[in-house]
Amino acid sequence: MNVSxxxxxxxxxxxxxxxxxxxxxxxxxxxxxxxVGRKSVADSVARAGVDEVLWLxxxxxxxxxxxxxxxxxxxxxxxxAAPLAVVGATTPAGRALLGAVAARFQVPVLAGLRGAxxxxxxxxxxxxxxxGIAERRVQVVGGPSVLAxxxxxxxxxxxxxxxxxxxxxxxxxxxxxxVRVKExxxxxxxxxxxxxAVGRGLxxxxxxxxxxxxxxxxxxxxxxxxxxAEGVDWVAKERYIGISGQHIAPELYVAVGISGxxxxxxxxxxxxxxxxxxxxxxxxxxxxxxxxxVGDLYEVVPALAAALRAGS
Amino acid sequence: MKIVVAYKWAPNPQDAEVAPDGSVDWSxxxxxxxxxxxxxxxxxxxxxxxxxxxxxxxxxxxxxVDSPLARKAALSRGLDRLVVVADDxxxxxxxxxxxxxxxxxxxxIGDVDLVLAGDSSVDVAEGQVPMxxxxxxxxxxMAAVSGVTPSADGVVVERDLPGGITTLALTGPAVLxxxxxxxxxxxxxxxxxxxxxxxxxxxxxxxALEVPDVVAATTLSGSRPETGNRxxxxxxxxxxxxxxxxxxxxxxxxxxx
Numbered sequence: 001m002n003v004s005x006x007x008x009x010x011x012x013x014x015x016x017x018x019x020x021x022x023x024x025x026x027x028x029x030x031x032x033x034x035x036v037g038r039k040s041v042a043d044s045v046a047r048a049g050v051d052e053v054l055w056l057x058x059x060x061x062x063x064x065x066x067x068x069x070x071x072x073x074x075x076x077x078x079x080x081a082a083p084l085a086v087v088g089a090t091t092p093a094g095r096a097l098l099g100a101v102a103a104r105f106q107v108p109v110l111a112g113l114r115g116a117x118x119x120x121x122x123x124x125x126x127x128x129x130x131x132g133i134a135e136r137r138v139q140v141v142g143g144p145s146v147l148a149x150x151x152x153x154x155x156x157x158x159x160x161x162x163x164x165x166x167x168x169x170x171x172x173x174x175x176x177x178x179v180r181v182k183e184x185x186x187x188x189x190x191x192x193x194x195x196x197a198v199g200r201g202l203x204x205x206x207x208x209x210x211x212x213x214x215x216x217x218x219x220x221x222x223x224x225x226x227x228x229a230e231g232v233d234w235v236a237k238e239r240y241i242g243i244s245g246q247h248i249a250p251e252l253y254v255a256v257g258i259s260g261x262x263x264x265x266x267x268x269x270x271x272x273x274x275x276x277x278x279x280x281x282x283x284x285x286x287x288x289x290x291x292x293x294v295g296d297l298y299e300v301v302p303a304l305a306a307a308l309r310a311g312s
Numbered sequence: 313m314k315i316v317v318a319y320k321w322a323p324n325p326q327d328a329e330v331a332p333d334g335s336v337d338w339s340x341x342x343x344x345x346x347x348x349x350x351x352x353x354x355x356x357x358x359x360x361x362x363x364x365x366x367x368x369x370x371x372x373x374x375x376x377v378d379s380p381l382a383r384k385a386a387l388s389r390g391l392d393r394l395v396v397v398a399d400d401x402x403x404x405x406x407x408x409x410x411x412x413x414x415x416x417x418x419x420x421i422g423d424v425d426l427v428l429a430g431d432s433s434v435d436v437a438e439g440q441v442p443m444x445x446x447x448x449x450x451x452x453x454m455a456a457v458s459g460v461t462p463s464a465d466g467v468v469v470e471r472d473l474p475g476g477i478t479t480l481a482l483t484g485p486a487v488l489x490x491x492x493x494x495x496x497x498x499x500x501x502x503x504x505x506x507x508x509x510x511x512x513x514x515x516x517x518x519x520a521l522e523v524p525d526v527v528a529a530t531t532l533s534g535s536r537p538e539t540g541n542r543x544x545x546x547x548x549x550x551x552x553x554x555x556x557x558x559x560x561x562x563x564x565x566x567x568x569x
Contacts, residue, residue: 064480066454069447092455092473092489095443099411102440103447106526108406111438125529128537130325131437134334135537138529148440173452173484174469179476194569218569226326243325244347244437252568263326265539273568274542275559277549290542291562295549303556308569311560 012093013037015044019152067170069100107143131243132266194220201257260285313365334534348430350497357390387508388500415448
């Protein structure tokens with residue numbers, strides 16, 4: 001093992017670590033994991049493509065995952081070789097572990113990751129900042145690169161790394177007293193194959209029926225740009241696409257009556273195909289789409305819904 | 313109970329312009345109490361009123377975070393007093409450095425039981441600073457907090473987590489990042505705004521705090537995100553039906569349907 005390229009992933013009781021492992025593996029060298037939480041999670045992480053797992057033991061007495069954050073940082077600091085990089089998830093608990101690691105080493109947490117590579121002996125990170133309106137290539141000199149990435153899914157590489165238990169003492173400040181399963185009320189735009197979004201081109205809330213009908217014809221979820229969720233409140237906030245809303249990557253994204261400001265478009269920059277419908281042929285959205293129809297949405301949207309139904 | 317509300321005075325990137333080299337022009341964007349922070353002010357006030365406690369506002373940042381407007385905006389949201397660390401040496405400080413300064417300020421305020429913050433800031437939008445602040449303090453840090461209510465021996469915390477709605481009994485010091493579901497923040501009225509002028513403000517010089525050295529990231533280059541690299545096939549929609557048919561055919565060919 002080349003100790004100068006020691007990379008860690010830190011896991012907060014969640015077996016979905018493929019995003020963490022991929023980022024860590026991309027830096028070369030050995031990848032070790034520190035796992036907080038159940039033994040079953042440690043065993044699952046051991047099969048996800050890491051070289052060793054340090055498990056902080058079965059959580060007792062209802063301690064939340066976050067109560068171990070300082071212990072995770074301590075384990076990394078006492079591991080011997082200084083870590084090259086520490087990768088964690090952008091989930092609430094993941095951020096707590098990364099916060100403790102960042103404070104222990106007094107280094108920044110780099111989120112919005114679009115890529116991380118080893119150049120010489122430095123980790124060079126490409127990241128989106130400010131909700132996605134700008135990008136930066138950065139590096140951290142004088143400490144580990146602490147990276148926050150999307151958790152990804154559960155993977156099984158077929159072989160299991162050794163799991164070693166490391167004693168840890170959680171903070172006693174809080175105790176979980178109840179967990180109740182949520183009713184699934186929210187929409188999951190991130191999982192939708194197709195999304196139809198509407199913006200300020202819509203004149204009245206009642207006209208939303210046109211858009212929901214198009215979404216139904218396209219087998220798509222309904223979404224919107226910011227003014228419709230936070231200006232006039234016609235569409236639920238969790239359906240808003242843009243820098244402080246959802247960032248999605250569907251196969252098909254249809255932007256109806258949306259001008260195409262950067263603050264909106266970065267939310268769908270990874271969509272496979274982008275369609276724009278707008279009456280203003282100078283709208284910036286037409287420079288950022290695969291297919292655009294310049295026309296009145298009140299005519300184009302029903303015609304499109306009909307064409308989709310006719311062909312299906 | 314002494315509660316600190318750690319808030320941010322920040323511009324909204326909705327109003328920012330981004331140049332091709334990624335540099336951001338904020339001249340059209342005005343500073344404000346960060347969008348998700350009013351919930352933290354309100355939750356703190358309600359908790360303090362129920363327990364007979366004090367609510368101390370805390371913000372750190374460039375000199376501009378201590379304008380008269382910024383003071384009034386914070387103090388009219390239910391604070392008892394305000395502590396400000398405003399220094400242009402913090403203008404480009406990243407989250408870990410801000411968290412280090414916040415932690416030093418929390419220590420200097422003293423006897424703090426709880427720090428509340430918004431779940432995420434309007435500009436950086438990463439939800440990291442409250443968790444790094446907890447790390448700096450060596451306290452428990454919990455994000456996604458959807459409810460904070462008093463109990464006989466502490467605070468009951470409710471969290472909206474992927475695994476379910478989780479309830480915790482909190483007895484020790486903690487940093488809690490609250491979501492917009494936690495409470496409905498009050499809209500400051502005339503009385504709140506007039507009362508704000510009478511509330512004490514303590515300006516703490518950065519040099520008066522014991523802040524550890526923090527490594528900053530070195531920026532190698534910047535850019536504007538690429539959103540325009542697409543086919544750009546534009547169809548005239550004067551005849552809506554034929555335009556729709558043409559689009560559907562193109563989408564089928566592209567296997568987008």
